Amino acid sequence: MENRKDLVTSLKSKKVKVTEIPKWGTYLRKKWEDHFCNHLGDNEKKSIYLDDFLWHVFSFEKRDCMQEEQADIALNRESKKFCYVFFQHSDEAFILENASSLNANDFLNEEDVYVVDKGFNWTYVRTHETGLCGPYFCRKSLY
DSSP states (O other): OHHHHHHHHHHHHTTOEEEEOTTOHHHHHHHHHHHHSTTSOHHHHHHTTTTTOTTHHHHTTSSOOEEHHHHHHHHHHSOOSEEEEEETTEEEEEEEESOTTOOGGGGTTOSSEEEEETTSSEEEEEOTTTTTSOOEEEEGGGO
16 A cells, blocks of 8 residues: 555656546456457456456466566557556556656556556556566557
8 A cells, every 4th residue: 555655646746647546446457357358258267367367368378468678668658648557456546647757667666556548448567476477568459
């Protein structure tokens, strides 16, 4: 939780408008799954433990994505006017507006965090296993 306060403070100092949306985590995780895992059947989702971590769709190579430094570069280059930020194991979530200054370094102290644009066209994920798994960046158009 302390990291989240640091994240919010850091983003606000960069003139990003941060709106807390408590209890939206479940909704955003489901919507993320619908957009980035919709090509998987229920049995395949179970076989990669998608219920544990949505980012397993990338680590089990079930969806093309950029990884590690390439993922960070892709996020930094992406147009970011409006984003959602949410977490794997928390219902805490945020709306970020005026987020053009947002970059991968903003999430260095976060684990299992998902960043997605308003239309769920792209996503950036930093995992608790960064270095072994992730970070990841994926555009829906990559698939």
